Amino acid sequence: MIVAGVMSGTSADGIDVALVRLSGGLSFAKSEQRLPGGSYAIKLLGHAAFPYARDVRKAVLSAMNATSASVADLSRLNVRLAELYAEAVLAAQRKFRLKVDLIGCHGQTIYHQGDGRPFLRQKIATTWQTGEGSVLAARSGVPVVSDFRPADMAVGGKGAPLVPFFDYTFYRHPRIGRIVQNIGGIANLTAIPAAAALNQVRAFDTGPGNMVVDAVAERLFHLPYDRDGKIAASGNVLNPVLRDLLRVSFFRKPPPKTAGREEFGREFVTRFLERCGRASKADVLATATALTTNSIAAALRRFVLTPGASYREFIVSGGGAKNPTLLAILADELAPMGLTLRLSDEFGLPSEAKEAVAFALLAYETWHRRPSNVPSATGAKKPAILGKICYA
Secondary structure, eight states: OEEEEEEEOTTOSEEEEEEEEEEEEOOOOTTSOOOOOOEEEEEEEEEEEEEOOHHHHHHHHHHTTOSSOOHHHHHHHHHHHHHHHHHHHHHHHHHHTOOOSEEEEEEEEEEEEEEEEEETTEEEEEEEEESOHHHHHHHHTSOEEEOOHHHHHHTTOOSOOOTHHHHHHHHOOSSOOEEEEEESSEEEEEEEOTTOOGGGOEEEEEEESSHHHHHHHHHHHOOSSOGGGHHHHTSOOOHHHHHHHTTSHHHHSOSSOOOOHHHHSHHHHHHHHHHHTTOOHHHHHHHHHHHHHHHHHHHIIIIISOTTOOOOEEEEESGGGGOHHHHHHHHHHHGGGTOEEEEGGGGTOOGGGHHHHHHHHHHHHHHTTOOOOOHHHHOOSSOOOOSEEEOO
C-alpha cells in the first residue's frame, strides 16, 4: 500500500510529506520477545516540504510549552494545522501523480512530559500533538493514523523516541553495528548492534539538535537558522560556557529519556545567552553549535560505547545533516571512537525525509494491528499498537 507520512517537528519550520510504498512486516513471538521473523519492502516514492507561513510558525512556537495560552486559540490551531496537513498531502499527491491509501501524521508537538509530575494528587506523564486527525481524514478522503505517543505512555513508556522501529527495519545489518543519529530540533539516536533483535535496540534523546542554534540565530542575527553553519564557523567556542552547559542534569541522566522545548526551549536559550555575556555574536553561535555536537559525543561515550559494544557506522539525518560546520565538528568527535560518519542520503533516504517515512511505517503497522513502539527505547512495560485511526 502507499502511505503518506506527515511530519512537523520541534523546529516548527514546516511540514514534510513522504509518499512511501510499503509491504511485508515483522512477525513476533507470542512471548512478546519480538524477534525478526519477516521483512519489509520500503520504497520512498516522493518527498515534498511545505514551510509554515510566518504567522503559523509564530502561533505554533507561542503554543509550545506555554505557561499560559488561550484555550480557544489552541482549539483553533488544532483544526488549522489539520487543514494545512491535508493541503500538503493533496499537493504531494498531485506533484508525484500518486494516490495514497493511508496517512500517518505525527502532528505538531506543543507539550511533552515523559516523566510523571504531581497533578491532582497523582503523578501524571502527558503529551500533546495537535492537528485533528478527523479533519485531515475528511479533507484528504483517506484514513488517518495520528496521535502516536499516548499509547506507549499508557503502558509506562515515555512516548519517545518512536523512530527506532523504522531505524531497526531500515538500517539493521547482519555484520555491522550502526548508530543512527537524527538531528532535528532535538537530537536523538538509535543504537543497533550487528544482527540485533528488536529488544536489543537502545534509543534516546541526546539533547538539543538545531533548537538552540536556530533560536540563537533568530535572536542575535534575525535569521531563521545559520545557513551552512557559516556564522558558527567564523566564531570561537566559549569553552567555559560549554563545560557549564554540559553539566545540565539531562545530559547525565541515563536512558530511557526524552527532551523537547520543555528542556531546551526559550527558557534554556535565555539562560544560555546570559551565560555568554558580552561575547561576540559569532562566538555565541559557535558555542550553541558545539553544544549539539558535544552532547551527542558525550551521550555516545557515557551510554552507548560501553565495554563490549561494537559499532562502526554513525548515520546522520535531519536538518542538522545540512550543516557542514556541525558535521565537521561531529566527525572530529567521532574519529577517536572508531566511528565513520555517513549520511542517510547514502542509503537512498534524503535526510529531511526520514522522520516522515518513519511515521508512514508506524501508520502501516497500526493499520495492520501490530505494535511498533520499542520498549527498550521508551521504557514501556510492553509493546503497544500506536495511534488512533480516523476514517474518511
